Amino acid sequence: MRQESKELFTSLIAELERLPQSPVMDKEAIMAAIDKLFSTISGKYTDDDFLLLNLKTVSSHYINDQNLGFAGLIELMKSRLHVTGLRELEQREATDEFDAKYGTTTGISIEQFEMPENVSLERALNCGRHDPTPSKAMQLSLSALAGLGVNYSDFVFIDVGCGLGRNLLLASTYSFKRIIGIEISKFLTQVCLKNIDLFSRHVPKAGEIEVKCLNALDFVFPAESLVLYFYNPFPKAVSDQFISNLLEFHQRHPVKIYLIFLGFAFPAVENSKVFELITVVPTNETIHGERTFTLPIFASSNR
Numbered sequence: 001m002r003q004e005s006k007e008l009f010t011s012l013i014a015e016l017e018r019l020p021q022s023p024v025m026d027k028e029a030i031m032a033a034i035d036k037l038f039s040t041i042s043g044k045y046t047d048d049d050f051l052l053l054n055l056k057t058v059s060s061h062y063i064n065d066q067n068l069g070f071a072g073l074i075e076l077m078k079s080r081l082h083v084t085g086l087r088e089l090e091q092r093e094a095t096d097e098f099d100a101k102y103g104t105t106t107g108i109s110i111e112q113f114e115m116p117e118n119v120s121l122e123r124a125l126n127c128g129r130h131d132p133t134p135s136k137a138m139q140l141s142l143s144a145l146a147g148l149g150v151n152y153s154d155f156v157f158i159d160v161g162c163g164l165g166r167n168l169l170l171a172s173t174y175s176f177k178r179i180i181g182i183e184i185s186k187f188l189t190q191v192c193l194k195n196i197d198l199f200s201r202h203v204p205k206a207g208e209i210e211v212k213c214l215n216a217l218d219f220v221f222p223a224e225s226l227v228l229y230f231y232n233p234f235p236k237a238v239s240d241q242f243i244s245n246l247l248e249f250h251q252r253h254p255v256k257i258y259l260i261f262l263g264f265a266f267p268a269v270e271n272s273k274v275f276e277l278i279t280v281v282p283t284n285e286t287i288h289g290e291r292t293f294t295l296p297i298f299a300s301s302n303r
């Protein structure tokens with residue numbers, strides 16, 4: 001979470017706790033009080049109009065659709081201030097030399113509602129927070145493909161939810177046939193393109209990268225052998241649909257497909273008759289201070 005967002009959340013929580021509350025307040029009264037509060041704090045705690053607009057959109061959903069009252073909204077905001085693993089991520093990125101080496105900006109964590117753009121409620125609920133993949137973990141997963149007999153030049157690499165582009169940049173140092181990033185955020189896409197330009201100055205022989213700014217469910221898979229990478233880009237409902245699209249594609253085009261996951265694989269993949277778990281790549285990168293990241297790799301079967 002950006003520092004400005006943390007400060008705004010802290011201020012919002014304090015202001016919400018000062019508001020007169022009643023257990024019999026209806027949704028309209030709660031939203032009226034929140035509308036007034038957001039109007040008051042605009043310019044006082046932040047000049048980021050998009051951040052306020054996106055927060056208001058999400059707050060309205062939890063009050064009107066999830067029946068969350070003042071107390072529930074306050075607890076929700078407090079939980080966003082203390083997301084498990086964020087401090088660990090920040091510490092890990094402080095020792096990752098990727099951005100320092102190439103002058104890029106890939107190592108930040110940012111929530112959907114923090115994007116400096118209008119974020120719809122559907123997107124806020126169905127798209128994950130952008131977290132950077134540890135550079136070493138990504139390199140381990142890409143190198144593991146060679147051990148599985150993968151000839152990089154025969155495959156198109158696709159990062160689903162490519163964010164700021166670190167994985168694309170790392171993949172460009174391998175000899176993939178094509179490299180494609182899918183990203184729904186225009187803001188992240190713009191920064192990603194800048195990172196690609198900066199990286200290419202340091203690594204002129206890197207492969208070309210294409211970034212498509214769209215909803216992953218609208219992506220048209222190229223009819224070629226594929227390697228797809230995922231780091232928790234969306235919740236189960238969306239991942240189910242995405243894998244359904246991929247399976248329909250595979251039925252029409254029975255090409256070889258490898259799926260790489262950082263952490264947990266999609267249930268639709270684990271339960272699929274088409275994809276088989278072929279290896280799990282261990283890493284030394286810790287998550288939540290208790291266990292290490294693993295990289296399960298699935299491949300389409302020949303059956």
